[in-house]
Amino acid sequence: MSPDGPDWLSAARETLDRATLGPRVEHRGRVEEIGDGVALISGLSDVRLDEVLHFAGGQVGFARVLDPDRIGCVMLDSTTDVEAGDVVFGTGEVVNVPVGEALLGRVIDPLGRPLDGKGAIAPEARWPIERPAPSIIERDLVTEPVQTGIVVVDTLFALGRGQRELIVGDHSTGKTTLAVDALIAQRDSDMICIYVAVGQKTSSVRRAIDALQAQGNFERCIVLVAGSASAPGLQWIAPYAGMTMAEYFRDKGQHAIIVIDDLSKHAATHREIALLTRQSPGREAYPGDVFYIHARLLERAAKLSPERGGGSLTALPIAETDQGNLSAYIPTNLISITDGQIVLDQTLFHQGQKPAVDVGLSVSRVGGKTQAPVLRAAAGTLRLDYAQFLELEVFTRFGGMPDGRVRQQLTRGARIREALRQPQHQPIRLVDEVALMLAVQTGLLDDLDEPLVAGFRAGLPAALDRDAASAVDAIAGQGSLDDSTKAALLGAMTRLIDKLSADEPTP
Numbered sequence: 488m489s490p491d492g493p494d495w496l497s498a499a500r501e502t503l504d505r506a507t508l509g510p511r512v513e514h515r516g517r518v519e520e521i522g523d524g525v526a527l528i529s530g531l532s533d534v535r536l537d538e539v540l541h542f543a544g545g546q547v548g549f550a551r552v553l554d555p556d557r558i559g560c561v562m563l564d565s566t567t568d569v570e571a572g573d574v575v576f577g578t579g580e581v582v583n584v585p586v587g588e589a590l591l592g593r594v595i596d597p598l599g600r601p602l603d604g605k606g607a608i609a610p611e612a613r614w615p616i617e618r619p620a621p622s623i624i625e626r627d628l629v630t631e632p633v634q635t636g637i638v639v640v641d642t643l644f645a646l647g648r649g650q651r652e653l654i655v656g657d658h659s660t661g662k663t664t665l666a667v668d669a670l671i672a673q674r675d676s677d678m679i680c681i682y683v684a685v686g687q688k689t690s691s692v693r694r695a696i697d698a699l700q701a702q703g704n705f706e707r708c709i710v711l712v713a714g715s716a717s718a719p720g721l722q723w724i725a726p727y728a729g730m731t732m733a734e735y736f737r738d739k740g741q742h743a744i745i746v747i748d749d750l751s752k753h754a755a756t757h758r759e760i761a762l763l764t765r766q767s768p769g770r771e772a773y774p775g776d777v778f779y780i781h782a783r784l785l786e787r788a789a790k791l792s793p794e795r796g797g798g799s800l801t802a803l804p805i806a807e808t809d810q811g812n813l814s815a816y817i818p819t820n821l822i823s824i825t826d827g828q829i830v831l832d833q834t835l836f837h838q839g840q841k842p843a844v845d846v847g848l849s850v851s852r853v854g855g856k857t858q859a860p861v862l863r864a865a866a867g868t869l870r871l872d873y874a875q876f877l878e879l880e881v882f883t884r885f886g887g888m889p890d891g892r893v894r895q896q897l898t899r900g901a902r903i904r905e906a907l908r909q910p911q912h913q914p915i916r917l918v919d920e921v922a923l924m925l926a927v928q929t930g931l932l933d934d935l936d937e938p939l940v941a942g943f944r945a946g947l948p949a950a951l952d953r954d955a956a957s958a959v960d961a962i963a964g965q966g967s968l969d970d971s972t973k974a975a976l977l978g979a980m981t982r983l984i985d986k987l988s989a990d991e992p993t994p
């Protein structure tokens with residue numbers, strides 16, 4: 488024992504000496520009403536928009552509606568243990584999420600909490616979920632291609648880094664698959680992939696994660712999940728949180744691509760929260776600001792100017808339609824916000840034309856300048872040929888046998904359609920796409936039976952690697968399509984076709 492008394496006593500004295508005693512201002516309010524993921528709170532007069540609120544039971548929420556006498560708080564945790572009368576504290580902080588390299592390869596919730604059981608994440612920083620979009624001066628033109636490895640997208644609706652392209656279609660028409668395939672294709676690029684699931688079924692999210700892990704480079708992906716069973720608040724912040732995590736890479740001069748699956752569910756959550764916080768409903772009962780919240784979100788995708796580091800953030804939001812109705816409120820809003828849309832059609836999907844892209848309704852408004860020049864050279868008039876074929880096909884369906892030129896166009900069109908088919912989770916390289924387009928445009932496939940085209944497509948990468956290795960290297964190095972490269976590719980493909988025809992059993 489020391490002369491001052493027992494050890495614990497001196498320790499306590501020391502703690503007391505260090506403590507600063509004095510009045511502390513604490514903002515507290517009380518829960519007035521609670522239910523369905525929203526709490527109405529009174530007595531917190533100096534809370535700001537999006538401020539995080541802590542509940543006495545440890546739950547968190549954030550302020551969404553600031554009325555003079557009460558606050559509409561959207562809960563980010565389960566509300567089962569929150570009761571009317573509970574104390575609520577303001578924190579002075581807006582909702583923020585962890586950002587940094589540590590998130591790569593992880594499956595997390597919108598607040599950055601791990602969902603994959605791989606332990607805690609040590610973030611580089613915490614950034615707010617709402618950040619201003621880059622201004623006009625900070626931006627650059629969208630000119631560099633995003634290689635999605637999906638033939639129909641790369642050849643007809645080429646995407647650029649910094650672009651926002653909507654993927655829209657009915658229920659179960661391959662929207663998620665198309666977006667995930669575009670992420671898988673980034674295994675060969677320098678792009679960071681972020682997949683945000685909002686209100687999706689757990690099975691669908693599981694499938695996306697499995698595909699990314701099996702085929703993609705998962706170490707460069709972040710999967711952010713707010714499933715259909717998550718609190719509405721978590722679903723609401725998910726796209727914003729994903730954008731913030733992606734912006735970290737964009738602002739460092741890197742390139743990122745974000746898929747938001749899907750914004751229809753997000754709009755429904757927004758409507759739910761708005762109705763619960765008593766905001767006045769507008770068209771289809773959505774509150775008036777539903778256009779604004781999505782515009783604000785997607786404006787954050789950008790190609791930055793060289794002064795700002797030249798990074799880019801490409802966004803692929805997804806929207807679901809009902810019976811192909813593109814003019815419903817949310818799909819039209821999103822179509823007008825984005826730089827183009829890829830429309831997936833249920834009829835095509837059921838006919839087995841997958842990916843079921845409706846070539847007439849889809850568009851990339853950034854234009855052909857983002858397309859890799861080699862691919863543009865090889866694809867040539869593909870779009871026009873295919874559009875003519877689709878019209879001719881309707882005309883000749885009921886007629887007799889068409890004459891020579893029309894028949895030729897029909898044969899070519901059918902080969903184009905076949906070439907645009909693609910199995911899921913198998914994005915192909917640029918050189919394979921270039922070769923495939925060359926084969927179609929030079930008529931190499933015209934004499935091949937339609938079912939054999941699938942075999943041709945499947946065997947193409949290996950055949951090129953084996954028989955035209957130098958051409959593969961030339962195109963991979965972003966070279967141009969000179970005559971010798973072209974001849975090498977055509978030579979390799981002719982050999983493949985001969986082999987396929989020889990292998991086919993004669994009837």
Ligand SMILES: Nc1ncnc2c1ncn2[C@@H]1O[C@H](COP(=O)(O)OP(=O)(O)OP(=O)(O)O)[C@@H](O)[C@H]1O
Pocket residue numbers: 656657658659660661662663664665691807841842909910911
């Ligand atoms: N290119 C493809 N080739 C073969 N099967 C495909 C292809 N694209 C999608 N599918 C299959 O179609 C089904 C529906 O696909 P997906 O889940 O991507 O559609 P979705 O539009 O996202 O559906 P939801 O509306 O439920 O979100 C899946 O079983 C998927 O495996």
Ligand SMILES: [Mg+2]
Pocket residue numbers: 662663664691748
């Ligand atoms: Mg889906």
